[in-house]
Amino acid sequence: MSRVRICRVGESQFAAALLPREAAMPEGLSTRSGRRDAARFAVYRNNVGVGLTRALERRYPVTLRLVGEDFFRAMAREYVALAPPTSPVMLAYGSQFPEFVENFPPAAGIAYLADVARLEDAMASAFHAADEACLAMDALMAIPPDQLGDVRLTAHPAARLVSSPHPVGTIYARHGQDAVSPVTHWCAETVLVTRPHIRCEMQVLPVEEAGFAAALFSDEALGPAAEQAASRGGFDFGRALLRLVSAGAFSAAVNSAEKEARHA
Amino acid sequence: MSIAFSKRGPRLGFFEVHAENYMGEGGLPHHQLRSIAERYPLSLHGVGLSIGGEGDLDRDHLKRLRRLVERYRPASFSEHLAWSTHESAFFNDLLPLPYTPETLERVARHVAEAQDILGVRMLLENPSTYLVFEESTIDEIDFLAAVSNRTGCGLLLDVNNVVVSSINHRLDPFAYVDRFPLDKVGEIHLAGYDEVTDEAGERLLIDAHASEILPDVFDLYRHTLRRFGPLPTLIEWDNDVPEFPLLFAEAERVTAALQEAWRLQPEAAARRSAA
Structure with missing residues (x-):
């Protein structure tokens, strides 16, 4: 009997069999001798699954280290099946992963895990952010002191602020080394990520400066931001501003008073 | 080194x-x-x-x-x-x-x-x-x-892919290269493959880019150069990438094969560079 039914494999059937755990191999694919062979189709399934989870492993190395390879891969496989990339630009893939981690029941016991992932996502996106010169302290010092309060600072394209009720910056730093040392002082942290030259840097801001930084990143003028921060003890306007500017947090200073004067 | x-x-x-x-x-x-x-x-x-x-x-x-x-x-x-x-x-x-x-x-x-x-x-x-x-x-x-x-458009001939597909489909990789349209090829790719077996226990090669060029791929590359003359050649090694000296030694191996192709086929080389 030589009558053979030729089955056409649509792209949608092929695609549907790639990610689900128990998907069957589509009809219409075979070896050249006409034998169906699931081990061969599994090469595609494995390439896709491993390729996508590996992208998450590269973006979230500390998150991986905190939970171990097996746990991370199982968690990543679920994310990948739920939210495969929607663009061929893989360097942006996985930015929703921290939110997924936060709501992933098996990870519920590790309260800080999602925030560590948020910090890693901030580092990854800062790495690829647009090139722009950082605002220098000299440029700020050229502004007449009586106008400084009206100045708004433009966040540098690579600058990120990550705030957490957990010591995420310390956890991140301790897990970036070969030997992990325990975190002794458990407290909330606000971490500033910047890219002053080509490499990304991060630092934990002093607790009294966190609100000031957040206000400036929300486009608050220097005056009101400093007044709010001063209500906390220990805040020093000059020290806080110098720390942020010299880390490369901003790319421009906009003197709104001057602008208004010019427009008048 | x-x-x-x-x-x-x-x-x-x-x-x-x-x-x-x-x-x-x-x-x-x-x-x-x-x-x-x-x-x-x-x-x-x-x-x-x-x-x-x-x-x-x-x-x-x-x-x-x-x-x-x-x-x-x-x-x-x-x-x-x-x-x-x-x-x-x-x-x-x-x-x-x-x-x-x-x-x-x-x-x-x-x-x-x-x-x-x-x-x-x-x-x-x-x-x-x-x-x-x-x-x-x-x-x-x-x-x-x-x-x-x-x-x-031109064609990029991936010699590793030729070996992988030919072995997987029980075809002759040399016959594939011999039939490939000579005047269309603008570049060659080389790489390493992984090997497993399928459900019938037969050889199943996987394009992996995670190791050095294997001998059968290099033999087919030499055969390709004999037929096509020297062509821009790239080694794809993008998984488990080794230290640069090992990568560079691999590139030197390819450079030597290309130089031999220039020596053996000056007229093919001249034909290509005139094209």
Whole structure:
């Protein structure tokens, strides 16, 4: 009997069999001798699954280290099946992963895990952010002191602020080394990520400066931001501003008073 | 280890990068690519255009590619006879398509559109495959040659893919190279493969890019050079990438084979460089 039914494999059937755990191999694919062979189709399934989870492993190395390879891969496989990339630009893939981690029941016991992932996502996106010169302290010092309060600072394209009720910056730093040392002082942290030259840097801001930084990143003028921060003890306007500017947090200073004067 | 480093960097013919790795706005990747492009010819190799896909080409992705072409003026742009996007999902892998008059028409349309928007002649690469589509009616080489004839695109001959597909489908890799359209080839790829067995216990080779070039691929490469003359050749090693000296030694092995090809086939070399 030589009558053979030729089955056409649509792209949608092929695609549907790639990610689900128990998907069957589509009809219409075979070896050249006409034998169906699931081990061969599994090469595609494995390439896709491993390729996508590996992208998450590269973006979230500390998150991986905190939970171990097996746990991370199982968690990543679920994310990948739920939210495969929607663009061929893989360097942006996985930015929703921290939110997924936060709501992933098996990870519920590790309260800080999602925030560590948020910090890693901030580092990854800062790495690829647009090139722009950082605002220098000299440029700020050229502004007449009586106008400084009206100045708004433009966040540098690579600058990120990550705030957490957990010591995420310390956890991140301790897990970036070969030997992990325990975190002794458990407290909330606000971490500033910047890219002053080509490499990304991060630092934990002093607790009294966190609100000031957040206000400036929300486009608050220097005056009101400093007044709010001063209500906390220990805040020093000059020290806080110098720390942020010299880390490369901003790319421009906009003197709104001057602008208004010019427009008048 | 003798590495011919000069002040201008190691002695290498050209560099190739995956276009999609340079689609961020700025930072280290562009910084490094700029300094490579200042010293060496650059080849831009796309892995995400989904030229073999059922849907229309992604216009946003074509714009991103055009931006890179304008920014770096690469000496070459190449993509794959494969698909990777279905509807909105991108699978990050080079997936196979059946070879039929219908898919030929579609691939030729996509190649023509890409060349039109990017303003360059592209090279289309032969795939590694693990299964065949029962509906296919056109031979892979005939398919590639027809796309090239219809669109004017060149072809990228991946010698590792030839070995992988030929062993997987019980075909003769040397016969594949002998039938490949000589005058269309603008570049050669080499790489290492992985080997497992299928459900029947038969050899199943997997395109892996995670090791040195294996002897059967290197033999076929020498055979290819004897037939085609020297051609720009790239080693793809993008998983488990070793330290640079090992990578460079691998490049030196290829350079030696290319020099031998120049010696043995001066007329083929002259013919190509005149073309």
